Amino acid sequence: MSDEMKKRLAVARLWYEGNSFSPLTTGLEIFEAREWVEGEAALPLYRDTATEMGAVIAFADAHEEWEVTFLRCAAAPPGGPVTDDAFAVIRGDILDGLQRQKWDAVYLSLHGAMITCGNPTPELDLLTDVRSVIGRTPLAVTFDLHANLGQPMIDLVDIAIGYKTYPHVDMDQVAARAVTLVTDMAQGKVKPVGAIAKVPAIFTSFNMRTTDGPMAEVASAAAKWRGEDGVLEATVFGGFAYGDSPFAGPTAMVFADGDRMLAQRAAKALAHDMASRRERFQLKLPSPAEAIAEALRTPGNKPAAITDPADNPLSGGIGDTPTLFRALLDARPDVPCVFAFFWDPDLVTEARRAGIGAKLDVAFGGRVSPAFGKPARISATVLALTEGKFRNVGPFENNLAIDVGQTALFDVEGIKVIVTSSCQTPNDPAYFTLHGIDLAQVGLLCVKAKNHFRAGFTPLTRTIIECDAPGPAAASLQHYKFRYAPDSLAR
Known part of the structure; x- marks a missing residue:
């Protein structure tokens, strides 16, 4: 297939979980030491890895009708707040890349619990800027299971999906689903609409494993909703307790195919499931x-x-x-x-x-x-x-x-x-x-x-x-x- 006939998918990544109570800050050099690639340089780092970007490469290999371009991909180990200067550089790189040409779809790999020294919700700002650049181009985002999400973030995206497992061993599967849905949307196959419901609490993640305990039960309920006709995606997020944010706390998020009421009903039900298990998420540990x-x-x-x-x-x-x-x-x-x-x-x-x-x-x-x-x-x-x-x-x-x-x-x-x-x-x-x-x-x-x-x-x-x-x-x-x-x- 000629390049002129291919559809264009832009991919970018800014993955960081910020602890508001750490005595340290995270500068650009920490990202550069961990994940800092763009363009063809992303291929040797991510190919054949069980990561979001690994799944994107697999998609590109299997779909010659799509031309996939890696914009700035940056990630750092969780730590203290990111310096505002570092965030400005990464945001600038992503926006500059998006402005180079017109895209048929865009996929962002985010964490959802990033903070900077001066901003408790920098990912909201990034999504706002991305939307202003790409207009109504279909936009998909993946989030960590510990994301702190707010309705303004979800209003800016067309499809959002979170990790289903903790430990997080499904990053690649989640990204593969996000890329499939956003490219399907670009081709008119689906019309995703989303809803979230918050739990008025902050849970620590000590008893948040999806292999057993209360989160496993709620994750199972989310899986049942994903099996319902019309539901494209359902994810439960535990939130990140140490990321001080107005969006802090657990979230249920559901996307349906053109049926907002279905998405809202499912999200509310899943949030109720989490809230009813609140006491079981709290543990007393030995010295x-x-x-x-x-x-x-x-x-x-x-x-x-x-x-x-x-x-x-x-x-x-x-x-x-x-x-x-x-x-x-x-x-x-x-x-x-x-x-x-x-x-x-x-x-x-x-x-x-x-x-x-x-x-x-x-x-x-x-x-x-x-x-x-x-x-x-x-x-x-x-x-x-x-x-x-x-x-x-x-x-x-x-x-x-x-x-x-x-x-x-x-x-x-x-x-x-x-x-x-x-x-x-x-x-x-x-x-x-x-x-x-x-x-x-x-x-x-x-x-x-x-x-x-x-x-x-x-x-x-x-x-x-x-x-x-x-x-x-x-x-x-x-x-x-x-x-x-x-x-x-x-x-």
Whole structure:
């Protein structure tokens, strides 16, 4: 088919989850280090990956009648508010790309819980600008399951879909559906109309897995609605508790084919389903010491894992809180232990300068902020040094190339401690293989992680226990003062 006869699909990505209570901000360099591509450069990064952009490439390969153009694609690990300058650059790149020519359809990969230093709803601004550029060109958007959504955002799009799974192992499937619907709309095959219904609450995501518990039940109800005649898409969003926004809180979103009343009825029903389970979304977690004791009591030959979700980088954690590590030192378990991780670029540099086998006096944690605990000062031996690069082998973002920066592996009183140059969650088994760690030989694995960790490690562990420790994303919202979301929603 000649290029003149092809329809044109523009694709852009701005994926970021912002924690309003983090002491850090996120600049453009963080995006540039994680995902920062445009045009043909997107193909080697995303091809054959279980990601939104991987699904777009698969669509392009299978539909020669569509010419797919990658505009700015940018993503960074969750963290503190994005600087306003960084957001302006990314927004400018996306809008400049859209202005180059006329498009038959547009697809945006967003998160839905982005914040900047000066704006609690920057994605609304981006969507407003995109719509002003493309006019009535069909626009599809995908969102993370933890998006904080408001009606003004949905009013600007023609089709929106969210991840259905947590851990998020369906990113590619969701994007494939969005691209199919927006291209069908461009060809007059469907007329999507959407509706949302909010739950007047803020839920933490500790008990928000779609594999079990209350979110699994609500996700099942959404799946039933997707089976109804006339319903194109139905998604339930848990929201991101630590993203202080006027749109904070759970959302039910439904798109129907030309039937707005059907979309509204389904969204209201799903929001009621979530609201009726409000108490079940709240959990009381054991202390680090209690979690360690429980893990060691649990029988089995596989390692026991303890997660510290309050310092999970994918919730805006800073890789710096020392409470779980101190509890591990105090417990002195008589099994091989691994602690992942501390984020400390200067310590990695010092370890590389000293070399493998060197003994150093180090301070673990409390570097970024003393608000969550003082540093743990101790002697450590350098066991290994790496460049920090690997490809995911687990189901979460499978086959995506990961770069956590240069790393160092230390021995501290028999505990192996990983220290990295960038703040990224150890969510994939390849992270440990990189450091020469055979998980089958580990008795206790302590990680700064949360539910995404379970996707790759549930088959490899005998139990996974969350603990309650101080951090930017703690289980209790009573620690935080909201500026934009009413405090009453979190109480």
